[in-house]
Amino acid sequence: MNYTFDFQSITFGPLWEGLIVTLELTTAANIIGIVGGFLLALLIMSPVAVVRMPFMLFVEFFRCTPAIVQIVWFFYCVPMLFNVFLGSMTMGILALGFNLMAFNAEAYRAAIQAVPREQIDAGIALGLNPLQRILYIVLPTAFRASIPVLLTNGIVIFQQSALVAIVAVQDLMYQGKTLATETYRPIETFTVVALIYFAVSFPVTQIVGYLERRRQLLMS
Amino acid sequence: MALDFSIILRFQDALVLGLWMTIKLTLICIVLGCTLGFVVGLARTSRNVLVRAVSSIYVEFFRGTPVLIQLFWIFFCLPLILGVELSNLASGVIALTLYMGAITSETFRASLKSVGPEQRDACVALGLPNRVQITNVILPQAVLRAIPTLLSNCVSLFKESALVSAVGMADLMFVGQNISNNTARPVEVLTVVALIYFAIAFPLTRAVTLVEGRILKKLAI
Amino acid sequence: MSNTAPLVKMRNLHKSYGPHVQVLKGLDIEMKPGERVVVIGPSGGGKSTLLRVMMGLEKIDSGSVTFAGKPYISSESADTKTVIDTDVRRSIGMVFQHYTLFPHLSVLQNLILAPCKVRGEKKASAMQRGQALLERFGLGAKADAYPAQLSGGQKQRVAIARALMLDPKLMLFDEVTSALDPELVGEVEQVILQLANQNMPMMIVTHDMWFAKNIASRVIFCAGGVVVEDGPPEQVLGSPKEERTRDFIDRVFHIKH
Numbered sequence: 001m002n003y004t005f006d007f008q009s010i011t012f013g014p015l016w017e018g019l020i021v022t023l024e025l026t027t028a029a030n031i032i033g034i035v036g037g038f039l040l041a042l043l044i045m046s047p048v049a050v051v052r053m054p055f056m057l058f059v060e061f062f063r064c065t066p067a068i069v070q071i072v073w074f075f076y077c078v079p080m081l082f083n084v085f086l087g088s089m090t091m092g093i094l095a096l097g098f099n100l101m102a103f104n105a106e107a108y109r110a111a112i113q114a115v116p117r118e119q120i121d122a123g124i125a126l127g128l129n130p131l132q133r134i135l136y137i138v139l140p141t142a143f144r145a146s147i148p149v150l151l152t153n154g155i156v157i158f159q160q161s162a163l164v165a166i167v168a169v170q171d172l173m174y175q176g177k178t179l180a181t182e183t184y185r186p187i188e189t190f191t192v193v194a195l196i197y198f199a200v201s202f203p204v205t206q207i208v209g210y211l212e213r214r215r216q217l218l219m220s
Numbered sequence: 221m222a223l224d225f226s227i228i229l230r231f232q233d234a235l236v237l238g239l240w241m242t243i244k245l246t247l248i249c250i251v252l253g254c255t256l257g258f259v260v261g262l263a264r265t266s267r268n269v270l271v272r273a274v275s276s277i278y279v280e281f282f283r284g285t286p287v288l289i290q291l292f293w294i295f296f297c298l299p300l301i302l303g304v305e306l307s308n309l310a311s312g313v314i315a316l317t318l319y320m321g322a323i324t325s326e327t328f329r330a331s332l333k334s335v336g337p338e339q340r341d342a343c344v345a346l347g348l349p350n351r352v353q354i355t356n357v358i359l360p361q362a363v364l365r366a367i368p369t370l371l372s373n374c375v376s377l378f379k380e381s382a383l384v385s386a387v388g389m390a391d392l393m394f395v396g397q398n399i400s401n402n403t404a405r406p407v408e409v410l411t412v413v414a415l416i417y418f419a420i421a422f423p424l425t426r427a428v429t430l431v432e433g434r435i436l437k438k439l440a441i
Numbered sequence: 442m443s444n445t446a447p448l449v450k451m452r453n454l455h456k457s458y459g460p461h462v463q464v465l466k467g468l469d470i471e472m473k474p475g476e477r478v479v480v481i482g483p484s485g486g487g488k489s490t491l492l493r494v495m496m497g498l499e500k501i502d503s504g505s506v507t508f509a510g511k512p513y514i515s516s517e518s519a520d521t522k523t524v525i526d527t528d529v530r531r532s533i534g535m536v537f538q539h540y541t542l543f544p545h546l547s548v549l550q551n552l553i554l555a556p557c558k559v560r561g562e563k564k565a566s567a568m569q570r571g572q573a574l575l576e577r578f579g580l581g582a583k584a585d586a587y588p589a590q591l592s593g594g595q596k597q598r599v600a601i602a603r604a605l606m607l608d609p610k611l612m613l614f615d616e617v618t619s620a621l622d623p624e625l626v627g628e629v630e631q632v633i634l635q636l637a638n639q640n641m642p643m644m645i646v647t648h649d650m651w652f653a654k655n656i657a658s659r660v661i662f663c664a665g666g667v668v669v670e671d672g673p674p675e676q677v678l679g680s681p682k683e684e685r686t687r688d689f690i691d692r693v694f695h696i697k698h
Binding site for chain 2: 166176
């Protein structure tokens with residue numbers, strides 16, 4: 001190869017601004033995802049089929065279509081269908097937040113259903129009423145069990161947030177693309193951008209790995 | 221506003237072509253990616269520190285960065301570094317194969333680890349040589365256990381393949397966006413595109429549960 | 442070799458896990474051909490380790506084992522490599538507490554894997570022998586079943602058949618009925634008694650005193666990593682000489698009654 005690297009021409013100012021936007025998107029989407037996902041999980045576990053069905057469809061739809069399709073759909077179709085015009089940042093947060101809500105709802109549901117039957121039996125044997133069983137036995141166990149998956153989903157949404165660059169939200173990816181075009185230095189720019197994403201996600205995945213190992217140790 | 225889904229019928233052929241590109245790309249990368257993932261999964265359990273380090277860095281890096289930037293990097297940077305022109309399809313295949321290789325290597329690694337030490341004890345007690353232990357006992361069990369997760373990985377790949385539209389490959393998403401821009405009918409067109417993706421991915425996710433149940437029932441592994 | 446020459450000769454076996462846990466502290470056992478040795482003793486006393494060492498599954502710190510007059514296992518000290526003669530190892534078979542059948546292979550495939558791969562036996566002949574063995578153990582109809590479709594007792598009988606396919610000169614049974622439901626214990630013990638009638642030499646670790654009494658030609662009480670008492674079953678189980686043996690036997694029987 002006869003390419004001469006030149007990292008000098010990369011200005012970190014815009015990248016820094018982009019990273020802030022990316023982190024804002026991620027944080028907001030995670031708040032929606034963690035809170036909304038829990039409510040959604042309760043709805044998809046409803047014993048009433050009429051309540052359950054539409055929400056299950058909602059979850060499955062987000063899990064079974066590409067995130068980029070969801071985001072593009074959201075940006076083009078929501079304003080036309082519902083006549084609402086929100087800022088692109090708000091749109092980005094909502095699109096990512098809904099996506100995360102669906103994935104987190106599944107995580108909560110799996111964790112709640114994985115609470116061993118004996119635990120609930122023990123609750124009955126100790127005379128706890130159904131609400132007490134849910135509050136004191138099922139939810140604390142389930143919530144703790146779902147933390148690693150919630151963290152993983154949270155970091156996935158951090159990565160997926162790069163997709164909003166396609167609909168012109170000025171996040172890290174968008175700034176990287178612009179910089180690459182302006183400087184004619186795609187290799188340096190995209191490498192640096194990739195490293196920034198990596199530097200944020202890698203520590204979190206390590207923490208998840210640690211939590212899971214500790215959990216397995218405690219269980220055995 | 222009035223919706224008119226009949227508009228889709230006019231672009232049926234283009235959408236089918238786009239879908240075909242999506243499916244072709246996904247299938248090629250499933251085959252190449254699983255092969256790569258299997259080799260890398262083994263490499264990560266290697267005794268050689270260098271082999272282990274290189275394979276770990278590859279996997280962590282591809283799992284730790286957005287697929288979109290991987291794609292951009294391979295489309296715009298790899299040709300510069302290699303000094304050769306890469307066709308769109310070739311770049312797409314390279315990018316998605318590397319992505320698939322990284323996620324399936326984790327699947328293979330976990331399933332290899334899940335074959336318990338007592339299976340090795342049994343092999344030793346039966347005097348099975350090392351090669352037979354690996355090819356006839358450890359690997360078949362590991363692969364069987366990996367199948368449900370591999371299927372999920374395939375669904376993920378199918379979904380991520382829509383990203384190639386962002387670098388101008390004429391897949392389903394790209395064709396859909398083009399039609400939507402040209403007709404100014406994004407609601408109808410993009411909804412149909414989403415439904416097509418859903419119609420393929422959803423049955424596959426159900427199949428995962430089904431296959432998992434089968435394997436569990438028959439082999440209890 | 443004369444008939445009374447020992448089949449197994451263990452000399453001064455030492456084994457520890459880490460610096461603080463010593464499981465075998467200079468174990469000496471000799472076993473004659475045709476003997477059926479039952480090893481009893483408290484948990485952590487080294488019984489299972491003894492069997493695992495004998496199978497060549499565990500390294501030892503020091504000591505040696507000879508089998509049918511041939512050197513089998515030896516190690517000078519904790520820092521040296523444990524030398525295990527794999528040819529000798531092939532004449533020993535072992536059955537484990539948790540069956541350890543290969544879950545991805547059918548019953549008959551479990552049986553023929555080792556004969557075909559280790560001895561290069563023709564598949565047809567191995568299948569014939571396997572089927573015959575299964576018939577003998579009352580499992581003829583299960584040849585094509587997968588382990589997950591069998592009861593614990595059936596699994597354990599398959600595991601015994603699998604080990605016998607290699608015509609072992611010594612069989613090791615490591616708590617083979619401990620994981621079974623009580624009503625399934627009998628069918629497995631019957632199969633082992635059947636082997637005993639054919640004079641198969643065996644070494645058995647068990648908690649089942651009834652079984653021990655019925656199958657043993659000799660009982661060894663093992664505790665704290667050494668042999669505490671060694672003799673015919675009537676003596677060790679009936680009127681033990683050592684205080685520790687008596688304590689153990691009393692406690693086991695008191696729990697039973």
